[in-house]
Every structure is written in C-alpha cells, then in structure tokens.
Amino acid sequence: MLNDLKEKKWPASPLKAKNIDPEQLKQFLRIRADYEKSAFVTEGHLEVRALGAKEFTKPIPPGECGISTLLKHSNGHIYGGTCGRNAHLFFYNPAPDGDAVADIGAVAANASIVKLAELPDGRIIGAVNEGGKQSFLLSYKPCEVLLREKDFKDMGVREIFDLPAEDQLFFSTIDPCHSAGETERLGNPLPNEHIADMVTDKSGTRLFILGNSSGIIYECAPDGGHARKIGSLDANGNFSGKLVCDADGMVYGAGLYGELFRLNPENNTLSSLGIAAPSLKGRELYNKVTAWALDGSSGVFYGGTLDGIIFQFIPQENRIVCLGKPSDQGNVRGIALSGRKVYSLVGEKGACCHLTCYDTSSRELRDLGCLLARSERPWNGYEFSSMATGRDGTVFMGENDRISHLFIYFPPV
Amino acid sequence: MKIETIVFSDLPEHDTCWSFIEGCDGKLYAGVCGEMTGGLSAYVASYDPAAKRVEYLFEIAAAIGSPPDNGQGTHSKIHKCLLQDDEGIIYAATHCTGPPLNDWIWRPWNCWNHPQKYFCGSGLAVCKPDGELLYSKIILPREGSRCMALAQDRKKIYGLSYPRNHFFVYDLATREVSDIGRIGNINPQCVFIDKDENAYTTDDYGRMVKYDADRNELLDTGIMLPHANFRNGYHNTLYDVTPSPDGESVYGATWTWGQRLFRYDFKSNRLEDFGKAYGEEDCAWEHIINSHVGGMVFAPDGKLYFAVNISTDNGCRPFLVRFDPESRERKVVGAIEADGKPGDHISRGVCGADGNLYFAEAGNTPTKLFKCDIGCGPGKKNKIRRMWG
Numbered sequence: 001m002l003n004d005l006k007e008k009k010w011p012a013s014p015l016k017a018k019n020i021d022p023e024q025l026k027q028f029l030r031i032r033a034d035y036e037k038s039a040f041v042t043e044g045h046l047e048v049r050a051l052g053a054k055e056f057t058k059p060i061p062p063g064e065c066g067i068s069t070l071l072k073h074s075n076g077h078i079y080g081g082t083c084g085r086n087a088h089l090f091f092y093n094p095a096p097d098g099d100a101v102a103d104i105g106a107v108a109a110n111a112s113i114v115k116l117a118e119l120p121d122g123r124i125i126g127a128v129n130e131g132g133k134q135s136f137l138l139s140y141k142p143c144e145v146l147l148r149e150k151d152f153k154d155m156g157v158r159e160i161f162d163l164p165a166e167d168q169l170f171f172s173t174i175d176p177c178h179s180a181g182e183t184e185r186l187g188n189p190l191p192n193e194h195i196a197d198m199v200t201d202k203s204g205t206r207l208f209i210l211g212n213s214s215g216i217i218y219e220c221a222p223d224g225g226h227a228r229k230i231g232s233l234d235a236n237g238n239f240s241g242k243l244v245c246d247a248d249g250m251v252y253g254a255g256l257y258g259e260l261f262r263l264n265p266e267n268n269t270l271s272s273l274g275i276a277a278p279s280l281k282g283r284e285l286y287n288k289v290t291a292w293a294l295d296g297s298s299g300v301f302y303g304g305t306l307d308g309i310i311f312q313f314i315p316q317e318n319r320i321v322c323l324g325k326p327s328d329q330g331n332v333r334g335i336a337l338s339g340r341k342v343y344s345l346v347g348e349k350g351a352c353c354h355l356t357c358y359d360t361s362s363r364e365l366r367d368l369g370c371l372l373a374r375s376e377r378p379w380n381g382y383e384f385s386s387m388a389t390g391r392d393g394t395v396f397m398g399e400n401d402r403i404s405h406l407f408i409y410f411p412p413v
Numbered sequence: 414m415k416i417e418t419i420v421f422s423d424l425p426e427h428d429t430c431w432s433f434i435e436g437c438d439g440k441l442y443a444g445v446c447g448e449m450t451g452g453l454s455a456y457v458a459s460y461d462p463a464a465k466r467v468e469y470l471f472e473i474a475a476a477i478g479s480p481p482d483n484g485q486g487t488h489s490k491i492h493k494c495l496l497q498d499d500e501g502i503i504y505a506a507t508h509c510t511g512p513p514l515n516d517w518i519w520r521p522w523n524c525w526n527h528p529q530k531y532f533c534g535s536g537l538a539v540c541k542p543d544g545e546l547l548y549s550k551i552i553l554p555r556e557g558s559r560c561m562a563l564a565q566d567r568k569k570i571y572g573l574s575y576p577r578n579h580f581f582v583y584d585l586a587t588r589e590v591s592d593i594g595r596i597g598n599i600n601p602q603c604v605f606i607d608k609d610e611n612a613y614t615t616d617d618y619g620r621m622v623k624y625d626a627d628r629n630e631l632l633d634t635g636i637m638l639p640h641a642n643f644r645n646g647y648h649n650t651l652y653d654v655t656p657s658p659d660g661e662s663v664y665g666a667t668w669t670w671g672q673r674l675f676r677y678d679f680k681s682n683r684l685e686d687f688g689k690a691y692g693e694e695d696c697a698w699e700h701i702i703n704s705h706v707g708g709m710v711f712a713p714d715g716k717l718y719f720a721v722n723i724s725t726d727n728g729c730r731p732f733l734v735r736f737d738p739e740s741r742e743r744k745v746v747g748a749i750e751a752d753g754k755p756g757d758h759i760s761r762g763v764c765g766a767d768g769n770l771y772f773a774e775a776g777n778t779p780t781k782l783f784k785c786d787i788g789c790g791p792g793k794k795n796k797i798r799r800m801w802g
Contacts (some may be wrong), residue, residue, distance in 0.1 A: 032518055
C-alpha cells in the first residue's frame with residue numbers, strides 16, 4: 001500500500017508549461033506528425049499481397065505461409081516456397097491483369113522449402129527440409145514446360161481449348177481463372193542431413209548442395225540421386241549457410257571467419273580466396289554471410305552478414321569492400337538489386353526488420369525504415385527470409401511470420 | 414441516474430484508466446496510467462464501494478525494477494492487462510507508449526534498439542490484494558502487452574503483444590512464456606475466455622480466432638464480427654466484451670467506426686448481430702476516438718449497459734445506454750458527467766456489489782471512476798466475474 005503519493009513530485013508535460021509559446025505548440029504538433037511516420041519506409045512504394053487471390057480463395061493459411069525462399073523465373077513470375085505445418089509452392093504473376101499469388105500446393109508436411117532454382121529448360125528444382133534430418137528435392141514444371149511436352153493425340157476440342165499455355169492468373173470479366181503446373185517429389189540426395197542451400201551449374205545438369213550441419217558441398221543430378229562430396233567449407237562446422245553463383249557458373253561460399261571459398265565446377269575444386277567478409281571487431285569467429293546477390297552487369301557480388309554489415313565482393317580483383325552497417329540491427333535477411341541500388345533487409349528474430357539501400361552511384365548506404373504497406377491491406381512486416389528482383393526492377397520480399405505476405409517494393413525512379 | 418466520481422487525485426498527472434475489474438473481494442481494481450507525460454509509472458489502485466475508499470496498491474515500474482526516470486520507454490500503462498484470481502492474487506502487465514522522462518512522444522518502431530529510449534519489455538507484477546509483491550518478470554522483451562485473460566484453472570495467462578501482435582501464453586506454474594504466433598496487424602482490445610478457458614480474440618477484419626487450450630494452437634472459428642456493409646471490416650476488432658449471465662456467451666462491441674453490438678455463444682459458436690451499438694450509421698471517418706463504445710456490463714436488472722460517445726453541440730461525450738437483450742431495445746440513460754464536466758472516454762465497466770455501475774475513464778487528468786446509480790439496487794447481480802482485462 002502506498003501512502004506517500006501526495007508528497008511525491010511528479011514530472012509534468014512540457015505542454016503544460018507556463019508561458020508556453022504557441023509556436024512551440026505548433027512545432028510539437030508538426031514533430032508529432034513527422035515522428036509517427038518517420039520509422040517507416042517513405043520513399044518508393046510498398047504493397048503486400050496475401051498468398052492467394054483474396055477475391056476467390058483463402059490465402060495459404062497461417063502457420064504455413066512463412067516465405068522461406070523466392071526465385072525470379074525467366075517467365076517473369078516470382079516463385080516462392082514456404083515453411084511450416086505444410087510447405088507450399090506458389091507463384092506471383094506480376095502482370096497488371098494478374099497481380100496476385102497462386103498457391104500451387106502443399107509439397108510436404110512440417111517442412112521448409114529452403115531454395116528454388118531454375119534449370120535452363122524452365123523447370124524449377126526445390127530443396128525441401130522435412131522433420132528429423134530428412135530432405136528431398138522437388139521438381140516443378142510450369143504450364144509452359146508441360147505444354148512443350150504435351151501429346152495432343154486423342155484429345156477433344158474442349159480439352160485442347162481449356163489447356164493452359166502458361167502459369168497464370170487472369171481476372172477476366174468472363175471467366176476468371178488461374179493455372180499452375182505439376183510438382184514431383186524427387187530423391188533424397190543427402191541422407192540424414194538438412195540442406196542449407198543449393199545452386200545449379202550453367203548447364204542445369206548438376207546441382208551443388210550445401211549440407212546444413214556438415215558444411216560440406218555436394219554435387220548431384222537434378223533428379224535427386226545420391227550426392228557426391230566435393231569438399232567442406234570448414235572442418236569444425238563454422239561456415240555460412242548461403243551459396244552464390246556467378247555468370248560463369250563459379251560457386252562461392254564462406255567458411256570460418258567468413259572466409260570466402262570458390263568452387264570451380266569444371267574440375268570440382270574448392271579453394272580459399274584468402275579474403276573474409278567483414279565483421280564487427282571481435283566477432284570474427286561468429287561471422288556468417290547470410291545473404292548474397294549478384295550484379296549481373298558488373299559481375300560484382302553484394303553480401304550481408306549476421307552482424308548486419310553490407311559488403312561488396314569483386315571477384316575480378318579478389319577484393320572485399322565493407323560498405324557499412326546501415327541499421328542498428330543485425331542479420332541481413334536478403335539482398336536484391338534494382339537499377340543502381342542494392343536493397344537489403346536487416347532484422348533480428350523477434351524484432352522489426354528494416355529495409356536499407358546502398359546506392360552504387362552516390363555510394364550512400366541508408367536505412368529506409370520499417371516496412372508498412374497500405375495495399376492490398378494495411379500490414380507491418382517484421383520478419384523476412386528472402387528477397388528477389390523482378391523482371392522490371394521491382395523488389396520482392398518474402399515475409400516469414402505466422403501470417404505472411406509477399407511484399408512488393410517499387411523503388412523511386 | 415445519480416452520478417458521483419471517484420477521482421485518483423493522488424496521481425495528478427495520470428490521464429487514462431484502461432483496465433478496470435471487479436475483484437473477488439468486492440473491491441474494484443484499476444490500472445491508473447500516465448500516457449501523455451514522460452517519466453510516469455502506472456499504478457494499481459483499488460476502490461472499496463462499501464468503505465468508499467481508494468487505496469493505491471503499488472507502482473508497477475518499481476515492482477518490475479524499471480524506474481520511470483531511467484530514460485527508457487516507461488511502464489506508464491497497464492492496458493487491458495489487470496486480472497485477479499479467486500484467491501485475490503493480482504496480475505498486472507505493462508504496455509508501452511508512455512514517453513521517457515522529459516520526452517513527450519514515444520513509439521516502439523522508432524526506439525526499438527535505441528541505446529537509451531528503448532522499452533525493456535512488458536513487465537508482469539504478481540501481487541497480493543494489498544499490493545505486496547510476490548514476484549515480477551519481463552514477459553515480452555521490447556514489446557508491450559495490450560490485453561490479457563486469466564485461465565486460473567489451467568494456471569495460464571493469455572495475451573497479445575504490441576506492436577508485433579503475437580498471441581502469447583504465460584504459464585503461471587513454470588513462469589515461462591510461449592509465443593503462439595502473430596494474429597494480425599492491429600491489436601484487438603480484448604482476449605476473452607469460455608468456460609473451458611479457451612481464449613478468443615479477433616484478427617484485423619474481425620474474424621474470431623480461438624486459442625484451443627488443449628491443442629495449444631490458434632484456430633479459425635469461421636465467425637466474423639459484423640460491420641457496416643460499405644466497409645470491408647478492416648479495424649473491426651474486439652473492443653470490449655462482458656460475460657453474459659447465462660454463462661454460455663458474451664456480449665461485445667467492436668473497435669471501428671459504427672461499432673456493432675453482438676452476442677457470441679461460444680458453446681454453439683454462433684454470433685447474433687444487434688446492429689450498430691447506438692444511433693445512426695457513421696458514414697464519415699475522422700478520428701477513431703470520436704466513435705467509441707466501451708464499459709460493457711450487466712446490471713442487476715438483467716440489462717446490458719455500455720457507454721457510447723455521441724456527438725453533441727458541445728462536442729463528443731459519453732452517454733450511458735441500456736440494452737434489453739430480449740427486446741433488443743436500447744435507450745440512453747443519461748450523460749456520463751459530473752460537476753458539469755463530461756467524461757472523455759469510458760474504457761471498462763463493472764457492477765459493484767452495491768448494484769451501482771462503475772465506469773473507468775480514459776482521457777482526463779486526473780483520471781477517475783464514474784459511479785452510476787441506476788436505481789436497481791444489488792438485485793440479481795451477474796455472478797460471472799470478468800476474467801479478462
């Protein structure tokens with residue numbers, strides 16, 4: 001029980017100060033208006049899409065819609081994989097008459113699609129982790145691939161007429177429809193180990209898979225047959241769980257202290273480059289590269305680390321340039337390039353993720369703020385796992401929460 | 414209707430009272446908050462209707478070891494997060510939005526990792542009825558707690574975090590928190606429970622979400638709260654809910670323009686829509702605080718009472734409305750005002766053992782309770798105590 005409150009000296013609001021100037025009050029009101037909005041992305045335009053066309057269907061349900069990976073496909077769509085009670089494969093059709101997500105379907109229970117990669121023929125290979133330490137590969141053939149393989153023999157006119165020619169969403173005034181291709185479960189190349197990441201070689205005949213607990217890089221055929229060991233990123237398991245490929249098919253990863261390795265697919269040699277991703281001082285032992293993106297025009301890579309640092313890796317010069325730490329948070333969740341800008345998502349688990357931007361022209365590295373969209377519904381994005389750049393420079397961000405959306409960022413022109 | 418006020422005059426800078434419950438001992442308990450002045454702590458106070466006495470039980474910032482002048486986001490608010498079990502133990506958890514000392518505005522997104530102004534997280538204080546602290550714990554790092562319900566047989570507290578809007582379960586036996594996951598973007602203002610101590614709340618569009626306590630998961634009930642047909646249901650979350658005397662259902666109001674009044678039967682999972690809580694449809698929107706329904710409570714006359722903010726020539730102010738569940742007729746009983754000064758907003762209502770209705774106010778300094786004598790005496794008071802904030 002408190003009996004001394006009457007004697008207590010209380011702080012007072014400055015708004016109640018004697019002789020307060022009306023100009024001070026006006027400034028207070030202006031600051032308040034600015035402050036409320038200042039934490040959020042204010043440049044460019046941001047939207048969200050539920051994982052399902054809300055006019056016709058329920059989105060992928062809560063607990064199953066956390067987006068774990070995104071892929072820009074050569075057909076212009078963004079394909080994504082989810083994690084949770086059921087892992088789903090979906091695509092987003094960015095066409096103005098589409099502009100929605102279609103759920104292709106659940107591929108496994110209590111699972112996570114950790115990576116999607118496109119083969120030269122348009123097929124998509126997915127790396128899926130299940131319960132225990134099981135994993136498998138998944139093949140998805142979009143409708144255009146299925147059409148190429150289609151045998152029309154014995155088909156009637158109506159069957160032919162309604163056959164989809166591509167993965168699509170079409171909000172026609174007459175017959176709204178959507179079409180998706182076919183998934184097939186392939187083999188399990190890594191017995192008793194989850195997959196951390198996966199990339200393909202240029203020909204599409206080989207996959208390079210990084211073991212999640214061993215740090216070993218394996219190769220296998222896209223049918224998911226048994227994998228063959230190539231080499232380890234670190235003997236003691238201090239490695240980064242992300243791989244990246246350049247235009248020539250060279251594969252890069254990181255080991256102890258964030259030291260970079262190159263895998264040459266021509267001779268399957270794995271060699272240290274002798275340079276390491278930057279880290280905060282004293283945290284080198286914990287350093288991880290958590291996201292990569294390739295600037296296809298220059299051949300320069302952009303990386304992000306667990307400390308929240310953004311860096312450039314210039315393979316031609318075997319050089320790393322630390323660009324800085326744009327936010328007061330750690331854990332770069334994704335990187336995507338659009339024009340001359342490099343966008344990153346930085347945010348710790350359980351916090352409020354920020355979008356950041358490095359301008360390759362001005363060399364400015366900036367914090368753009370928390371993600372708050374108004375359309376197609378008001379929504380704050382807090383947790384993310386992936387980014388991808390669409391065909392026209394639109395930046396896609398995969399929210400990974402109990403309820404998740406595909407975030408779409410239109411950078412300022 | 415005769416109205417008196419019970420003013421929390423020992424807290425002259427405090428301005429809101431969001432949590433207000435009937436205790437198991439006949440006393441009324443309130444969380445007295447200070448949102449618009451930096452450097453304040455919320456307090457838990459009790460009012461004994463029989464003795465007509467206010468007691469200030471504890472300062473919650475002190476109870477959780479985070480003093481209000483430490484420069485951090487303050488524990489100045491106990492939102493709908495004040496509970497009491499049948500043994501008299503009080504559970505109070507803090508919310509954030511109160512600015513640090515000498516500041517006048519604070520938001521979690523702006524200060525999440527700020528080296529000084531961050532909010533350390535919602536603190537739960539567990540106290541005896543006289544305010545003696547049993548223990549305290551930070552239960553939601555960096556986040557506030559918006560609303561809670563007590564499942565005393567299961568020894569659990571259910572609640573929602575702010576701003577990330579995660580449904581959480583606090584286990585009173587193990588003192589551990591489980592994150593059940595995000596339910597939407599806007600915090601509902603209420604989590605209520607059924608007889609089996611399952612919890613219910615709503616997403617951003619008023620879809621009723623059930624926390625199945627046996628399965629430890631959130632389920633879609635298929636129920637959607639009503640709203641005007643020209644709105645899409647956004648922001649139509651639960652605002653205030655009171656137990657029905659029948660023990661099988663609750664009555665509630667929504668939090669949006671044109672608040673709907675409804676009855677939800679959790680046994681049969683059916684919702685009855687009683688239309689707009691009071692008055693004509695609001696077609697315009699300006700500021701949500703001008704459209705408000707709160708303080709829902711059953712009186713001994715078997716009628717449901719609640720406060721509605723109604724625009725008048727003298728501004729928007731709360732009026733007490735009586736709703737007859739049988740005829741569905743609703744009628745204004747009178748303005749909630751005292752000494753010629755209108756109330757601001759009524760957050761929660763309680764029926765005292767004396768049969769009078771008590772309403773907690775938010776928005777005036779110092780903040781206060783309104784005691785409304787509606788002339789029906791103790792009579793058949795609703796025996797079901799509200800176990801949520």
